[in-house]
Amino acid sequence: MSTREIDRIEGTGIPVRGDNIDTDRIIPARFLKAITFDGLGDHVFEDDRAAMPGHPFSNPAYAGARILLVNENFGSGSSREHAPQALKRWGIDACVGESFAEIFRGNSLAIGLACVTAPRDVVGGLMTRVETAPATSLTLSVSDRVLDAAGERVAVTVEDQVRDALLAGTWDATGLLLDDFDVVRGVASRVPYVRGF
Amino acid sequence: MSRTLLQKVWDLHTVRRLPTGQTQLFIGLHLIHEVTTPKAFDMLRSRGIGVAFPERTFATTDHIIPTLDQARPFADPLAEAMLSALEGNCREFGIPLWNLDSERQGIVHVIGPELGLTQPGMTIACGDSHTSTHGALGAVAFGIGTSQVRDVLASQSLAMSPLKVRRISVDGELAAGVFAKDVVLEIIHRLGVKGGVGHAYEYGGSVVDGMSIDERLTVCNMSIEGGARVGYVNPDETTFDYLRGRPFAPEGEAFDRAVSWWRSMASDPGADYDDVVAIDGAEIEPRVTWGINPGQSVGVSQRIPAAGSNGGVAEALEFMGLAGGDPIRGTKIDVAFVGSCTNSRLSDLREAARIAKGQRVARHVKALVVPGSVAVRAAAEAEGLDQVFREAGFEWRGAGCSMCLAMNPDRLEGRQVCASSSNRNFKGRQGSPTGRTLLMSPAMVAAAALAGEVTDVRTVL
Numbered sequence: 001m002s003t004r005e006i007d008r009i010e011g012t013g014i015p016v017r018g019d020n021i022d023t024d025r026i027i028p029a030r031f032l033k034a035i036t037f038d039g040l041g042d043h044v045f046e047d048d049r050a051a052m053p054g055h056p057f058s059n060p061a062y063a064g065a066r067i068l069l070v071n072e073n074f075g076s077g078s079s080r081e082h083a084p085q086a087l088k089r090w091g092i093d094a095c096v097g098e099s100f101a102e103i104f105r106g107n108s109l110a111i112g113l114a115c116v117t118a119p120r121d122v123v124g125g126l127m128t129r130v131e132t133a134p135a136t137s138l139t140l141s142v143s144d145r146v147l148d149a150a151g152e153r154v155a156v157t158v159e160d161q162v163r164d165a166l167l168a169g170t171w172d173a174t175g176l177l178l179d180d181f182d183v184v185r186g187v188a189s190r191v192p193y194v195r196g197f
Numbered sequence: 198m199s200r201t202l203l204q205k206v207w208d209l210h211t212v213r214r215l216p217t218g219q220t221q222l223f224i225g226l227h228l229i230h231e232v233t234t235p236k237a238f239d240m241l242r243s244r245g246i247g248v249a250f251p252e253r254t255f256a257t258t259d260h261i262i263p264t265l266d267q268a269r270p271f272a273d274p275l276a277e278a279m280l281s282a283l284e285g286n287c288r289e290f291g292i293p294l295w296n297l298d299s300e301r302q303g304i305v306h307v308i309g310p311e312l313g314l315t316q317p318g319m320t321i322a323c324g325d326s327h328t329s330t331h332g333a334l335g336a337v338a339f340g341i342g343t344s345q346v347r348d349v350l351a352s353q354s355l356a357m358s359p360l361k362v363r364r365i366s367v368d369g370e371l372a373a374g375v376f377a378k379d380v381v382l383e384i385i386h387r388l389g390v391k392g393g394v395g396h397a398y399e400y401g402g403s404v405v406d407g408m409s410i411d412e413r414l415t416v417c418n419m420s421i422e423g424g425a426r427v428g429y430v431n432p433d434e435t436t437f438d439y440l441r442g443r444p445f446a447p448e449g450e451a452f453d454r455a456v457s458w459w460r461s462m463a464s465d466p467g468a469d470y471d472d473v474v475a476i477d478g479a480e481i482e483p484r485v486t487w488g489i490n491p492g493q494s495v496g497v498s499q500r501i502p503a504a505g506s507n508g509g510v511a512e513a514l515e516f517m518g519l520a521g522g523d524p525i526r527g528t529k530i531d532v533a534f535v536g537s538c539t540n541s542r543l544s545d546l547r548e549a550a551r552i553a554k555g556q557r558v559a560r561h562v563k564a565l566v567v568p569g570s571v572a573v574r575a576a577a578e579a580e581g582l583d584q585v586f587r588e589a590g591f592e593w594r595g596a597g598c599s600m601c602l603a604m605n606p607d608r609l610e611g612r613q614v615c616a617s618s619s620n621r622n623f624k625g626r627q628g629s630p631t632g633r634t635l636l637m638s639p640a641m642v643a644a645a646a647l648a649g650e651v652t653d654v655r656t657v658l
Contacts, residue, residue, distance in 0.1 A: 018509075018512070019509055020390055020391070020490050020509065022490070022621075022623045022624075024621070024623040024624070024625060024626050025623065025624055025625070028603070028625055028630070029602050029603045029604050029626075029628075030603060030604070030628070032232055032604060033261060033273070033275040033276060033279060033604055034275060034278075034279075035235035035236070035239075035278055035279060035282045036235070036236060036239070037236060047624065047625045047630035048624075050630060051630065051631070072391065073390060073391035073394070073424070076390060076391065076424065076490070077326065077421075077422075077621060077623060078325075078326050078602075078621075079233070079324060079325055079326035079328075079340040079341060079342050080232075080233070080342070081233070081342030081343040081344060082343075084342075099391060099394065101391070101394065101424065102394050102395065102424070102426045103326055103340055103341070103342065103421075103426060106341070106342065106345065107341075107342035107343075107344065107345070110342060110344035110345060110348075111344060159358075160218055161217045161218040161219050161358055164216070164217040164218060165217045165219075165356075168216065168217065170215075170216070170217055172344070173215075173345075173348055173355075173356040174240075174244070174246070174347060174348050174351050174352065176215055176216070176217075176221075176356065177221055177348055177351065177352035177354050177355075177356060178246070178351060178352050180212075180213065181249070181352065183212050183213055184212050184221075184223060184249070184352060184353060184354055187210060187211070187212050187223040188223060188250070188353070190209075191209060191210065191223065191225060192318075192455075192458050193225060193316060193318065193319060193455070194225060194253070196451070197447045197451040197452070197454045197455040197458065
């Protein structure tokens with residue numbers, strides 16, 4: 001089962017400022033009451049948008065953006081994959097932030113949404129730049145670990161394991177995990193509580 | 198070599214090192230529910246893959262079920278569709294489901310330990326961030342998303358990156374009126390909501406050693422609120438006593454053999470930790486959150502912080518409608534909720550009932566008690582706790598996630614303020630986009646319900 005290899009992500013950016021933006025805010029729980037992920041893109045940040053008329057996801061200047069810029073601990077809280085699904089279905093293909101919550105980052109990788117990090121001043125500079133000129137073209141190179149903002153190149157951190165999974169197209173891990181299933185059975189047979197005490 | 202429990206469990210369950218550098222980790226127990234699984238099963242079907250170890254997967258329903266009228270079909274067609282999907286998927290793939298008609302139904306993180314499914318030394322996964330709860334019995338338990346649920350169903354394994362271990366030692370003695378909930382709120386407050394990212398939290402020290410399993414479950418439950426996907430307590434006699442006789446625990450001599458293996462999985466004396474944090478239990482007060490993440494709490498005798506230069510505080514105060522510098526005590530509430538995977542076990546209900554007994558809920562407060570499982574509900578009723586609550590003016594409900602997360606009919610309205618024994622005070626968490634949550638222990642919730650405002654439970658003990 002091969003999935004798509006992901007390296008260069010090119011498009012405009014959308015900044016969402018604030019630390020600890022949790023997954024309840026990215027997609028409120030009432031939209032989890034469904035048996036598919038279809039349509040989630042329409043509800044991304046729904047309550048934040050209602051509370052804040054100038055929310056970036058309501059601002060036509062950012063329509064069509066592919067790279068989301070965020071601050072610290074983005075995606076904290078619930079393990080709902082609906083959060084990265086909603087972002088992706090809205091059109092986001094990469095997140096550049098100061099840091100990400102662990103489950104969110106894993107869920108994002110599992111659907112081919114790249115989360116990379118950069119220091120606060122770098123992220124802040126990118127946000128200001130995009131706020132000033134929303135049409136600024138951004139290009140993330142996963143292999144080079146570089147974000148190019150209309151010619152200005154900044155280094156981003158991409159963990160080796162994330163980079164390898166994106167570049168090899170193994171971010172959807174099912175195929176890999178089933179590659180050598182006899183070894184899984186072997187482990188099962190040696191684990192005392194599976195084997196029986 | 199001295200190793201931590203995490204390292205021992207990790208090594209034992211390692212299938213292989215993946216080409217990406219991640220570890221393929223065998224998952225010993227997979228718990229599923231209606232919210233994060235429908236799409237996972239769809240993906241299996243569309244790829245023509247079966248469930249690798251259906252006998253290691255167990256299902257229940259908790260998030261979307263009404264706690265009042267559980268007649269089928271549910272009034273909410275979306276909820277009905279989700280439970281129907283779970284029923285169909287469990288039938289198709291041969292997975293046992295404890296449905297609404299089962300005496301084993303309940304919140305997934307309540308029934309796992311209660312049934313003895315959760316055991317020391319296990320790896321556990323569930324499509325819910327509060328899976329960290331199961332670490333209270335010395336398991337390594339991961340909250341995962343839907344694609345990873347698919348992976349576990351397909352391969353009984355996950356692609357995982359290694360974790361560091363932070364030992365959090367809580368020593369001394371807790372004062373009367375201070376509970377496990379206060380301990381974990383204190384930890385999250387001190388270490389921050391992202392302090393645990395990349396770490397497993399190992400809880401220990403005399404306070405944790407002296408805790409019941411129910412209390413340890415509360416502490417481990419909220420590890421994720423401190424950013425730690427995994428939290429655990431080393432298994433000890435309390436753990437073994439808890440497990441003895443539970444439906445899925447080994448029996449007879451097998452139980453004794455299990456105990457010796459469980460004991461061997463605890464962290465070795467002198468194990469190396471990536472970080473060590475010490476907290477004096479005697480310093481911990483009953484805590485209450487005033488903000489929009491679980492790290493934003495104060496002791497009940499303290500004042501809400503002033504906005505100052507921190508933008509996060511200003512945003513939180515604005516949303517909460519609270520003034521920096523005001524005491525948290527006396528904050529008026531509209532709703533009181535005792536329940537959730539954090540605090541809905543028998544001991545939680547007992548503590549709340551002890552406060553409520555012979556008293557009356559304030560006239561303007563809507564108060565509900567929602568047991569974590571059918572078994573908790575039955576045990577509470579056998580002790581007459583339901584009567585205590587009803588007589589005091591609390592509603593006594595059926596088991597489920599209820600008002601923790603706004604996926605069922607129990608939710609806040611408008612800008613209501615809720616004193617809640619749940620785990621998250623995020624904006625909109627309890628169902629109204631402008632609703633406000635004050636997290637606290639079940640006893641503090643009961644005290645707030647009676648007074649109609651945040652009250653120091655130590656004054657009414």
